[in-house]
Amino acid sequence: MMIRKLRVNTRLKEDDVSALRRLSVQVRQIEAGSLIVREGDHPQYCCFLLDGLACRSKIAETGKRQIVSFHIPGDMPDLQSLFLETMDHDLTAMSKAKLGFVSHHALLEVAKARWSVAQALWRDTLVDAAVFREWIVNLAARSAPARLAHLMAELRERFAAVGLIAGQQFALPITQVDLADALGLTPVHVNRVIRELRGDGVLDVRRKMVSLNDAAKVAKMGGFNDRYLHKDQGDT
Numbered sequence: 001m002m003i004r005k006l007r008v009n010t011r012l013k014e015d016d017v018s019a020l021r022r023l024s025v026q027v028r029q030i031e032a033g034s035l036i037v038r039e040g041d042h043p044q045y046c047c048f049l050l051d052g053l054a055c056r057s058k059i060a061e062t063g064k065r066q067i068v069s070f071h072i073p074g075d076m077p078d079l080q081s082l083f084l085e086t087m088d089h090d091l092t093a094m095s096k097a098k099l100g101f102v103s104h105h106a107l108l109e110v111a112k113a114r115w116s117v118a119q120a121l122w123r124d125t126l127v128d129a130a131v132f133r134e135w136i137v138n139l140a141a142r143s144a145p146a147r148l149a150h151l152m153a154e155l156r157e158r159f160a161a162v163g164l165i166a167g168q169q170f171a172l173p174i175t176q177v178d179l180a181d182a183l184g185l186t187p188v189h190v191n192r193v194i195r196e197l198r199g200d201g202v203l204d205v206r207r208k209m210v211s212l213n214d215a216a217k218v219a220k221m222g223g224f225n226d227r228y229l230h231k232d233q234g235d236t
Contacts, residue, residue: 001048001049001050001073001074001162002020002048002074002076002100003017003020003021004074004162004163005048005073005074005075005076005124005161005162006020006120006121006124008161008162008231009120009123009124009127009230009231010116010119010120010123010124011116012116012117012120013116015114016114016116016117016120019110019113019114019117020110020117022110023102023106023107023110024102024103024106025100025101025102026045026100026101026102027050027098027099027100027101028098028099028101029096029097029098030093030096030097030098030099031093031096032093032094032095032096032097032173033092033093033094034092034093035090035091035092036054036078036091036092036093036099037078037081037087037090037091038087038090039058039059039087039088039089039090040086040087041086041087042085042086042087043078043081043087043104044103044104045101045102045103045104046076046078046079046081046082046101046102046104046107047076047077047078047091047099047100047101047102048074048075048076048099048100048102049071049072049073049074049075049077049097049098049099050073050097050098050099050100051073051097051098052073052093052094052095052096052097052098052099052173053070053071053072053093053094053095053097053172053173053174054070054071054075054077054091054092054093054094054097055067055068055069055070055071055091055092055094055178055182056068056069056071056077056089056090056091056092057089057090057092057181058089058090059090064181065181066181066184067178067181067182068089068132068135069128069131069132069135070094070155070174070182072155072158072159072162072164073162073164074162076121076124077091078091079121079124079125079128080125081104082104082107082108082121094173094174094178095173095174107121123230126230127228127229127230130228130229130230131154131228131229133228134150134154134228138150138151138183138222139183139184142222142223144183144185144189144190144193145193145196145197145221146221146222146223147183147184147185147222148179148183148190148193148194148197148222149197149202149203149218149219149221149222149224150222150223150224151179151182151183151222152203152205152210152212152218152222153212153215153218153219153222153224154224154226154229155170155172155210156168156170156210156212156215156218157226157229157231158229161229161231168211168212168213168215169209169210169211169212170209170210171208171209171210172205172208172209172210173208174208176190176191176194179205201213201214202214202217202218202221203218
């Protein structure tokens, strides 16, 4: 999954892929709600998602949680820990998840030996930053329905890029409270927006599944343009 994700944004040669496959990976299963890495930790490993969903979040002085990103299979959500010694946010499993852990030393060694791998890892962090910028705009400049529409359009594109979407449906094992914490809304407001969009036949979120009944309309409603995902540089 990690290789598939890196290939979305970078053209990797077979020698690069072979070097990545030789990495020693510790695979762990964790339960929903478990902290993978805690703010203040000093990790010696980077993780990547093999299955499940995770999020990065911060807790404000008021105790309110703000989810700042969602992560799907293939993502390496703590790649920045290669160079930033201390975690400045929490990384949490939002569903039962399977993760692979690779030591910082091993990743740095393969990056030193394989320039294309180093580029892929660097580009992945740059795309991550681009997604953060788009999330800031989403929270600051869009209405509640547009925020939800934009998030769902983005997740659809990201799931599709790693082959995890069936038609216009994808699994999203989160609650309306989680959505509220990601969109800067209350759970009651999120519920109202979902019912409104369901009634309009645009999209639906229920039983931890998202259905985009009109993907083009969802994208237009959310002002979604996938340019910031930078998918055009990878292998097809």
